[in-house]
Amino acid sequence: MSEQTLEIPCNIPADAVNPVEPFLRMDRMPHIWCPGCGIGTTVNCFTRALIDSHANLDKVAIVSGIGCTGRVAGYANLDSFHTTHGRAIPFATGLKLANPELQVVVYSGDGDLFAIGGNHFIHAARRNMDLKVICVNNLTYAMTGGQTAPTTPSKVISATNPYGVFEPAFNLVALAEAAGASYVARWTTFHVKQLSRSMEEVLRKKGFCFIEVISPCPTLYQRRNKMGDGLDTMKYYKQASKIRHGAPTAECDLTKSGEIVVGKFVDRDRPSYFEMLNSQMTETLGDRYAEPEVMCEQC
Amino acid sequence: MAKGFVAINVERCKGCGFCVEFCPTRVLTLSSAFNTKGYHPPNVMAAEKCSGCDLCGMYCPDFAIFGARYAR
Ligand SMILES: Cc1ncc(C[n+]2csc(CCOP(=O)(O)OP(=O)(O)O)c2C)c(N)n1
Ligand code: SF4
Ligand code: SF4
Ligand code: SF4
Ligand SMILES: [Mg+2]
Numbered sequence: 001m002s003e004q005t006l007e008i009p010c011n012i013p014a015d016a017v018n019p020v021e022p023f024l025r026m027d028r029m030p031h032i033w034c035p036g037c038g039i040g041t042t043v044n045c046f047t048r049a050l051i052d053s054h055a056n057l058d059k060v061a062i063v064s065g066i067g068c069t070g071r072v073a074g075y076a077n078l079d080s081f082h083t084t085h086g087r088a089i090p091f092a093t094g095l096k097l098a099n100p101e102l103q104v105v106v107y108s109g110d111g112d113l114f115a116i117g118g119n120h121f122i123h124a125a126r127r128n129m130d131l132k133v134i135c136v137n138n139l140t141y142a143m144t145g146g147q148t149a150p151t152t153p154s155k156v157i158s159a160t161n162p163y164g165v166f167e168p169a170f171n172l173v174a175l176a177e178a179a180g181a182s183y184v185a186r187w188t189t190f191h192v193k194q195l196s197r198s199m200e201e202v203l204r205k206k207g208f209c210f211i212e213v214i215s216p217c218p219t220l221y222q223r224r225n226k227m228g229d230g231l232d233t234m235k236y237y238k239q240a241s242k243i244r245h246g247a248p249t250a251e252c253d254l255t256k257s258g259e260i261v262v263g264k265f266v267d268r269d270r271p272s273y274f275e276m277l278n279s280q281m282t283e284t285l286g287d288r289y290a291e292p293e294v295m296c297e298q299c
Numbered sequence: 300m301a302k303g304f305v306a307i308n309v310e311r312c313k314g315c316g317f318c319v320e321f322c323p324t325r326v327l328t329l330s331s332a333f334n335t336k337g338y339h340p341p342n343v344m345a346a347e348k349c350s351g352c353d354l355c356g357m358y359c360p361d362f363a364i365f366g367a368r369y370a371r
Contacts, residue, residue, distance in 0.1 A: 011304060011369075012304050012306045013304075013369075013370075016304070016306055016365075016367060018306070018308075018356060018362055018364075018365040019353070019356065019365060020356070020362050020365070021362065024362065029311070029362070030311060030361070031361070033360060033361075034313075035313035035314060035315050035338065035361075036313070036315040036316075036317075036360070037360055038360060039360065040359070040360030040361055040362065041317070041357070041358055041359070041360045043362075044356065044357045044358070044359065044360075044362070045357060048357065190321075192354065192357040192358055193354075193357070196357070229315075230315050230317070230360075231315060231316045231317060231320055234317060234320070234321075235320070
């Protein structure tokens, strides 16, 4: 590069560091994500949420499945585990049950959480397991080449539907609400402020919380559908998104190029898995029941 | 005097343009020069307009840029 373009005409304090860096394993940078991929943007939002919520970082664990999004666990400078495909939620459930004081965050892709792992998702939501699930929904199985996922909207061209998807897609926010999630929100990677606020909110909330983040995969989704690059997708999100807090989730289906309803749809309090366990056991066993020793103060 | 500053790690950038597009005060532009990987990183064209809001830092998928306010 020429010297001229490298010269940055601001006075940058010598001790200035990118706020995301303390949360990353810098020895693993640069990451593998493509130019214009949205996953890194969601990571920025998550780290801002960790900062703003004053979370005790020694008590935050992050669990991913397999996929481009699954790499987050490997890059996060927190206690993290990169599980097998689809099994982030069962691993996270075990972690939470064994160490209830941990704040367990599941960070994974739409394919991982809703295809191979869909069964785990609905049951963790039904039990109101105290997990914070962040799904980067790029509407495809990106890592394996852009195959149709249960989230791919109809008419979309994918590696496995070269003539267009004809099956209906899951509406993830409706699915999460119906299964029993305590908190359900959807944002896109354009909505960085709102997304990090939602992430902060779930870090403070107990029970099963779900945030869907619509995110570009320019390499395998947008390109095949002639939707341009990452920036074109971000402009589409900006133009097509409608913020409707509390909107009925059944009305929030995603389509190939239509409106994207975003916002916080569900925020309710249901007894958590631990509360239900303890109350049932106390009711039937009385004094003979002892609550597990380590208990999370918020459960 | 600018309220904040923006710092760019040119070699980490992949030229997506998110920071340029979504900077509320249009501080940045994509450079016509290449970094060693062949991407066009952003360049600061209006440093005095930078508020240090760090929106560029929140958008950047490659952790290559951030903004901050000057300590007062
Ligand atoms: C048991 C098993 N089946 C299939 C695969 C292949 N595989 C790897 S990643 C992936 C899908 C990833 O999609 P998603 O979870 O949406 O993540 P993305 O790459 O889109 O972020 C699949 C099917 C695997 N690794 N393991
Ligand atoms: S293939 Fe898609 S999801 Fe994976 S890193 Fe590239 S742009 Fe991101
Ligand atoms: S810190 Fe804010 S004002 Fe400054 S360059 Fe970044 S986005 Fe623009
Ligand atoms: S957002 Fe980051 S990767 Fe994209 S152009 Fe700006 S500095 Fe480069
Ligand atoms: Mg995916």
